[in-house]
Amino acid sequence: MDGAAEEAGAGTAEGVTGGAAKGADAARAGSVRLDHVVHRYGRGGEAVTAVGPVDLSVPAGEFLVLVGASGCGKSTLLRLIAGFEQPTHGSVRVSGAAPRPGEAAGVVFQAPRLFPWRTVRGNIDLALRYAGVERGQWPRRRAELLARVGLEGTERRRTWEISGGQQQRVAIARALAAERPLFLLDEPFAALDALTRERLQEDVRRVTAQTGRTTVFVTHSADEAVFLGSRIVVLTRSPGTVALDLPIPLPRGDVDADELRNSGEFAELRAQVAHAVRAAAAA
Template sequence: MIGDAPQHTGLADSEAPAPRILLRGVSKTFGNQNNGGGTLALANVDLTVRDGAFVSLLGPSGCGKTTILRMVNGLIAPDAGTITVSGQAPRPGPDMGFVFQSFRLIPWSSVRGNVEFALVETIPGKAERRARADRYIELVGLSRFADAYPSELSGGMKQRVALARALASEPAILLLDEPFASIDAQTRELMQIELMRLWTLRKSVALFVTHSVDEAILLSDQIVLMGPRPGRVLEVIDVGLNRPRWTYDVRAEPRFIELRSYLWDRIRTLVLTDPQSDFYGRDLSANI
């Protein structure tokens, strides 16, 4: 039964692997903080991500999910608390791949050129770079379009290029900020399967931001449920569905149905009771 208390793996501390990503007491405020100003985005966030885990951050808009990704990547620093990645202070580099909601492809460069661009610092040899890029282009099913330019690709194909570019450096950590939010529903489902297959090949850490309950359950080992701004971790839930999940109808599983109902009820309650929400105080059960 799913309860309000955080869910755990059941491993004793001595048996559990060392965390790859660790946040303790992290807070972040944006804007002018003089005289109590600014917007408190995150408040006292604790988060542990184990090696080889796929973890999704799920919660209402504005709860700081993307801010956490940016701090883990070292793009911004917390105002309070500590963050360690592989035991060190976070900083951008080839050990971390970042997939954005927008594709962020270089428009004047081919598919191959976009993927090779991520390898310039780590693979000096041109032939080796091309071989690595071609391998990941093939893995995302775009070999026939290696010489095509972004303007010639559909939205789903552009996102596959972005995924190949992030994976090509073979990072230990993959950060994904709503990567499928801007593509159509059918392509989104195919891309979810593509991501699961590619992640299974390397089992790098994946920290995934989404607003979709179904997507979080489908992809994740754990789901971190966050509350409205200022964002905080309310609960960590173990998904507990067998992998690989593209080999059976995971959405028909009782566990999937249970989690979906529970998470949707919790998020709906969070949104309807949040004074900052546009839906604050609405009775969604009332007749129109």
């Protein structure tokens, strides 16, 4: 084989190998891929494009934060990834397949959406039942989940007997019950006071590091985005498209939260994201 043929053959082999590697990565448990996604609400002349086109790949284990001004399509993208809605154009894949509601991911909404007539224990047990966990394993799994979100000793309390922050912790524990490889959170701390919000941010950061789950988190706060994310995507105003795709090189191991928030690098990244959000909203 001459040199040109060898080079062509090597290029072909590399292309095949590279394509296979990309395909394997896209199919990894918890990975997310959006290809040319557009989503519209309504029909005909009254149709409104909420997002798109959006191309986005989220590797397994990444903590991606979607940030942008109100109405830019952040929550729409999250619902598409969860399988609650289908894109008008393009495709969404989770772990290599089209997402199915209730199976693709554990989801936490802005409101806890707990069953008020049930105790904390009852809410967790219901999630374990729907997750297909054997009943004999419920006490151990329940104790693990409550410990993970810092709610030991609350299982016999009614949901209306605990604070808003504790209710959201129960919602997080319930979403973790199914052990899905993907964790979706839609502005879960927006209605909480600043101190509770910071504590829960620290909890989510810790829990996702412990579990290694791929996480997609929606917020409008640059501060929250930089603290939580290993990567931030800023969306333009509606229809939302990607204005900035920014890796966050902050430590994600055992780190003091206050020290991190007060660091110069954190301040620089927060300013960069805040500027990008303002510019994207005004464009």
